[in-house]
Amino acid sequence: MIQIKDKEFISYISEEMLLQRVREMGGKISRDFEGQSPVLLGVLNGSFMFLADLAKSISIPVEICFLKISSYQGTNSTGKVKDMSSLDIDLKDRPAIIVEDIVDTGLSMNYLLGKIKKLGPKSVSIATLLTKPDALQHPVKVDYVGFEIPNKFVVGYGLDYDGYGRNLPAIYQLK
Ligand SMILES: O=P(O)(O)OC[C@H]1O[C@H](OP(=O)(O)OP(=O)(O)O)[C@H](O)[C@@H]1O
Numbered sequence: 186m187i188q189i190k191d192k193e194f195i196s197y198i199s200e201e202m203l204l205q206r207v208r209e210m211g212g213k214i215s216r217d218f219e220g221q222s223p224v225l226l227g228v229l230n231g232s233f234m235f236l237a238d239l240a241k242s243i244s245i246p247v248e249i250c251f252l253k254i255s256s257y258q259g260t261n262s263t264g265k266v267k268d269m270s271s272l273d274i275d276l277k278d279r280p281a282i283i284v285e286d287i288v289d290t291g292l293s294m295n296y297l298l299g300k301i302k303k304l305g306p307k308s309v310s311i312a313t314l315l316t317k318p319d320a321l322q323h324p325v326k327v328d329y330v331g332f333e334i335p336n337k338f339v340v341g342y343g344l345d346y347d348g349y350g351r352n353l354p355a356i357y358q359l360k
């Protein structure tokens with residue numbers, strides 16, 4: 186068990202399981218995009234650790250850049266997406282893969298899909314480490330999912346509670 190600020194969390198997905206699954210996802214993306222060079226669009230802050238491990242498991246040429254949005258306060262969605270991105274790459278006719286740590290209510294991913302599609306990419310795919318099917322309020326089709334998890338708040342491996350816990354190498358669930 187670990188404590189972050191006022192909350193207690195218990196072990197949920199080990200570092201070994203995460204890395205094994207992320208490597209499988211990287212392998213699948215490499216096969217699916219064989220002969221192409223997609224752009225990985227990491228969504229800050231939460232995706233930084235997943236994106237780093239995923240990118241190392243991809244064997245085709247990729248470019249990497251970042252978007253920055255935020256919608257959570259503490260353990261709840263504010264229902265609004267704040268966009269702080271300044272995307273410095275031309276996506277026109279390029280395959281784009283949005284890389285997220287989690288699709289929870291789906292609000293952020295729906296916003297991102299709308300934003301990226303307007304830039305004229307050849308295709309837009311979604312890779313997320315986690316989904317919470319029971320929490321989804323804004324439906325979205327995700328192409329690559331690491332783990333489907335129950336509707337409980339999680340931290341670690343990029344995911345935070347109030348800014349903390351992102352550096353944990355494994356994932357923990359609210360007790
Ligand atoms: O499906 P949703 O309910 O929209 O939740 C998912 C979003 O919430 C988290 O971001 P957050 O707003 O916490 O910002 P962060 O990445 O900087 O932690 C996460 O990284 C996703 O972007």
Ligand code: HPA
Pocket residue numbers: 257287289337338339340344345346
């Ligand atoms: O369960 C979660 N944990 C951390 N950040 C999040 N953003 C959406 N859902 C979560």
